[in-house]
Amino acid sequence: MILTIGVLYLLVILVIGLFSMKHQKDMDTFYTGGRRFGPWLVALAISSTTMSGYGFIGLTGLVYQHGYAIFMIGIFATAGIFVSFLILAKPMRRITQKFGALTIPDLLELRYNSKAVRAITALAILGGAIGYQMAQYKALGNMLQTVLGVDYKLALFIGVAILTVYVVGGGMISAVWTDFIQMIVMVFGSLIVFIGGMKMVGGMSQLNSEIANINPDMVQAFHTTGPIGIFAFISYFFIYVIGHQGQPHVVSKFYMIRKISMLKWACIIAASTYALTALLWFVGLYTRVMVERGEMTAPATPDLVAPLFIESFFHPAIAGLIFAAVMAAIMSTSEAFLLVASSSIVRDVYQQIIKKGEKLPEKKELALSRWITLAVIALTFLLSLNPPDLVGWLGNASWGIFVASLVPVLSIGILWKRATRVAAIWSSALGFIFSIGLYILKVKELYVPDLDTGAIALIISTVSFVGISLFTKSESNVIFENGLETKGGKKRGSTVINI
Template identity: 25%
Template sequence: MDYFSEHYVTLILTAVYVGGCLYIGWHFKKKANQGVEGYYVAKREIPGWVISLAFFSTSASTNTYIGQAGKSFEYGLSWAWMGLIWTVFCIISWQLLGPKMRFQTARLKSFTIPDYFHLRYKSNLAKSIRVLSAVIILFATLWYMIGIAKGCAHVLTSVLDIPYEYGAFAIIAITCAYTIWGGMYSVLWTDAVQGIIMFGVAILMLAIPFMYVGGVDNLMETIRSTDHLTKSGEPIKSGLVAFGELVSFLYILGIGLSVGMKQISEPKNLIRFYSVDNARSMRFAMIWTPVFLGISLVCVMGLGALVHGMASTEEANLLINDTDEVVGFMLDKFDNKFVSGICVAGLFAAGMSSLASVIIIIGTAFVKDIWHVAKPMSESKIVPRTKWFMVIYCVIVYAMTLYPMAGIVELTAFAGAVFAASFFPAIFGGLYLKWGTDLGALTSMIAGMLVNIVWRFAFRFEYEPLKDIHEIIPAFLISMLTYITVSLFSKKRMPDERHLEVVFGKTV
């Protein structure tokens, strides 16, 4: 009873939110199970405002609201530049990729990113590209899902005193349930609801440090002359407000590119373009998605730096060594049940929106793009088997979340780097370059994947001068160069003119 009286507001608000997500999943259960197109891409009938909010909410996940927000506790307000980088890539994604991807995937009857590669490049290598891209999805999303579940579990521990392992189980199990029930319908509609909540929570969280300290002037003066220490034990002094004093711009750029470029290469974002109902909806989303994302990022990217104004020296010494705990600490320190309840619901929304999107992507990748390719199955078996694999994968993610390999930011940034270097050249070439070939796509994927892994584990953390050069930079450059060079030298492998007319026919 003591526990409930202390946390009842947060528990009730969180329960209402979770119940709403489960209801949406159950509501769309029948509609989603009418075939592969319904379950995988919601029959391409989702309105633009839903797609816009869904893209925003899945882009700004726990990585943003907990991991990135907390990281500025260590790196200061300079970290807010990350928000600008992400917003630029959101604009690029919707302006450069969205309309063409919606058009081409509808003409090719593509339901997944891997089968887009197969149908677009159409050759004896296209099947191999499809399977390889599905394997890359399974590999990279594992890191990403662990980071998201880790962040949500930390918040539940800080605010509700729920043990880490129980919190991780709850977030994964709930999201898995409504995703399995309603497929892409429930993913997109719950994401839209989550986007509305997240937008409001971003503004609310930004206000908390100012309210706690007593206004803008008081807070800025406090963090400008703090006596807190850096992770290495040096005085921070004015580092929280001085650009580049606590972190190099090269590191900000690397992390910003790796996470921001997910918006132009990650399947969970790109699949949104498949489901838009018409060109008018696409135009709405092209304008408003960067607005939703940009405003939210401005609010949360520098939040950790402001939390220094709420922390004592002893508390700051603990938080600087585990910045994933900063947002939970802020809510606990502010000690307002109603505000904590709203924010926990918003942080749950941030995690669940991305988890749901990833869960369905890994299910479709394994069943339709690996299993179905290796051993073709009837359409009636594809959706049930997709559901079963989603459950199995979630169990694996939960087990690994109990022993995470790194912090939230590094986990999700590495996943983003793998997607950007492995997929973007093949996607951009498929959409814009008629002379792009299957061999160019295949070799660029392999190059992007290998350079990411080799640079991270053999160079970046082994040599001090390279530690701020994120793997996305060499991996993306080499992958893009590989695609262009190999495609130019293998022009004979281009699909025939008739197929290219289907792919690049006049956009309506």
């Protein structure tokens, strides 16, 4: 029954992708869906993409290992959704409407009048997207491995094959509609699993008592020893509250809403639905208790905690729906990242830098985007056959790359008229280099800092951005000079930001 429901659900996803292909007439519809979506569609796309396979599979596994401390990621990410809407949503939507920006590097070149800023941020987005995509693929492989009962590599191949048709055909339209459907299923599924699992373990008090007996640190917001201490707590604040603004697969969805007035409702819906799906992480605690009681075999790897628990203790119909929704979440998030990665190569590097802004025929540009998307799928598939880390840590590292490379130049730059081109170049370059370099050193155990590597890289990029801006000459900019139209149709001051 689980397999049947999963297959039927995936067929629905494929139909959505093939149907959406008919509406892919140009790059605007491929990357932004034509800016025609309402608050519910945009909100559920944002919450779904924020959760993704990294959240459901990876963070559930980390909760199994470390307890409640990992829930701070969910609390901070929920706050981060509000912060992103508050700072970026209106100005990004206005800029795309006035200047036609389709990608984050589009906006940043416009803000700093610099091809170098476009190139560096495009490469940073590509690098982070490949890392995050590896986390999605590993989550997809682990899920199908459990459902199909096959080897991880075969499960990964099957999942990626379906994903390829879905992504290359549908573009952003299929991603948004899939997010909408699967997020509704995941919200109800998370509530069912949370309530059902709580009854199995005997209630919250009994759960906390048994978890505390295993390790008292597991019921704390941060641990007294080990890798999830106070510095990890501080790092999560930097990466998930402040850093949510630097996630291109999330904030690029601000481009897609039909009316700016709808953003306030989208914000509330996105944060609420994300918080509800985070209840799924209790599966990590339930599994730990069941394993200690001897009622469940310990999973071979933390990445298998969620699928094994749901398969073992829930009715096949419920398990099948939850598995299907999670697979859809993984696929829609994968699509968002693949579109972000392909746009970085096609639009931001090839067309705007190599071709020096030469306008390509729409059909040629759309075809090239699809071929590049195929190439990125193939590359990330090969890398995911033997990934270097657990899903949770891979996703966390990729968030760190985006945070350090994009947050200062995007969030501060869009608010602060004094920010300069030179500062943007150095900030994004240093953020990209340090986030990747420090993570590699950490994985190789050559240098394991107390703070998360992404948080350290963010501090370096922010300090360099502000410091260099103050010591370099201020420059005029088309965004701040022209201003943007307000709701009443009048320009308001000399800045673009009217939050």
